[in-house]
Amino acid sequence: MNFRNFQVPYQVNERYAKKVAYFSMEFAVHQPLKIYSGGLGFLSGSHLRSAYELRQNMIGIGILWKFGYYDQARNQDQTLQVTWTEKIYNFLEDTGIRYQILIHDSPVWVKAMYLPPTTFNTAPLFLLSTDLPENDYISQTITHRLYDANVATKVAQFILLGVGGAKLIDELGFNPDRYHLNEAHGLSAAFYLLNKFKSLDTLREHLVFTTHTPEEAGNEKHDIYLCHKMSYFCGLSIDEVRKVTGIQDDLFNHSLAALRFARLANGVSELHGHVSREMWQKYPGVCPIISITNAQNLRYWADKQLYRFSDEQNHEKFDDRKKWLKWRAFEIVADQTGKQFNPDTLTIVWARRFAGYKRADFLTQNMARFEKLINDNNYPVQIIWAGKPYPSDYPAINQFNHLVSLSKNYKNIAVLTGYELALSKRLKQAADVWLNNPRVPREASGTSGMTAAMNGAVNLSTDDGWIPEFADHGNNSFVVPKGNYASMSTEEQDQYDLDKLYEILENEILPLYYNNYHTWRQIVQNGMRDVLLKFESNRMADEYYELLYK
16 A cells, blocks of 8 residues: 555545544554553544544544553552563554654654554554664664653653654645644644744644643643753744743643644533633633533444343343343453352442542442441442553552452452453443542543443443533432532542442432332433433544534
C-alpha cells in the first residue's frame, strides 16, 4: 500500500467529509493492542470505532508503546507486582515512512506503523515508534513505557506525539482541516504548525482541543526551560513562547496553551463543561469551551443477546443469559483467587483505574457496616475489585494491596489483576451493581458505567461526570443525592457519601434484588435502553463533527 497522498481506505460519508487528524496518547481499540492505560484510551478507542462505522474522514495518531502501560502481576503474597513485557504485533503494517524530529536539539529517527481499518473495525490508526537501531538507547526508550515516570522522557513523548504526529501527517500528505488534540499531551503539534502556517490565526482555524481534567492541578505543567532545552517549542525562544502563549511564569501549562491556541475546546460531560468554563475563565485569551459528553461503542461493548431477549421481553431467557455471563466471569475469579462465586448472588463490582479521588476502598471505610454487608445471610453479596494503579502511585498501590489483604479473610470478596479491555468486559457482565463512587466533582466523565449498563449491570454512583445526564434514581440506576459539598470538608463529604451509599444498598438495592426481582430486571433493562439513547459513541462521533470540527 502506498502511504503518500493518503486517503482513508473506504467511501467517506459526505456528512463527515472534513479531514480530521485525532491525536491521543493512548488508544484502546482491542485487547491484543496494549497501548492504553485506562479511560482516555477506552474513550479514544470507541471514538475510532464509531468514526469507522459512520465512515468519517478521520485518522488516529498515537504511539506504539513497546512495553505498553505495564503488565499487572502478583508477588508471592498476592500483592501487586509491576512487570514489563515486550509486545509484538504482527497485525500492524510498516508504512516504510522514516523521518527525523528534534528532541533535546538532537535528531531522533521516527518510524510509522499502521493499523488498517479492517483489522479491528476502526478509522485508520498510525502509531509512532523511536525504537529503532538508528537511535541511541535513550532515544529508543521514548516509546518504551506509556506515561513514563521520568519527567524528561515524558516531555520527549509529548514532543513525539505532537511534533512527530504533525510531521507524519505532512509525510502522508493528508492535509487535515482539523487537528484534534484529545488531551494536551500532543500540544507540541501547535508549535510545529505555527512554524508551518506562520500565523496564529491560521493555527487557530485548524486546532481543536478536548480537555478531560476537571481540576487545574491535574493539568500537565513542566518547567518552561526544560521544555525549551528539549526542543518542545520547535525553535521558538522562551520570549517568543511567552508572547504567543501568554504564559509568563516558569511552569508551562500545556492545557492553558492548548486553550489559547485552539479555535474551540470541549469538556467531556455537561457538568465537566460547566466546571471547565468556571476553572479557566480567569485566564484571558481562552477559547470557548462547549460540552460533548463521552460515550462508548455499542458494537464492541454490548452483549447482543441480552439486548435481543430484552427487546423480545423474554424474561426467562434474559435472566438465563445474565446468569450465564456471571458464571463465565466467575471462572476468571476462581482461576485467579481460588474462590467459587455464585451466579444467584448479588454481585457488586468496582473496577477502573486506581486513583485517590475514585475511592476504590470506599465501602471498607466503615468496617462495622462493611462486615454487616458482607456477612448478611438474608441478602448475600459478592464483591469484586480490579484496576491498575499508576506504577509509581504508591498510595494507590497500597490501596490495592490493602484490598488484597482484606479479601483473604472472606470467601465472597475477590481482587483481580490484569484489568484491560477483555477483563473489563467480563466484569461488567459479572456485575449486578456497578459501583462508581468518585469524589464530586472530580470525575470529568467516567465511562465504565455506560459499558456496564450495556451488559445488564445497574449503576450505583455518586452524582458526577456523565451520571447527572443519565440517572433516574430507582428507574435505571441508583444515585447518591448531591450534598452541599461546597460547605463540607473532604472528610465530611466522604462521610456523607458513604452513609448514603450504604443506605441505598441496604434499604433499596438488596431488598429489591432478592424480594422483587421482576422490578429489579425492569431497572436493568431501563438502564440498557437509556444508555443507548445518549451514550453510544456514534452519537458522540457525530457531535464532534457537528459541534467541534465545524
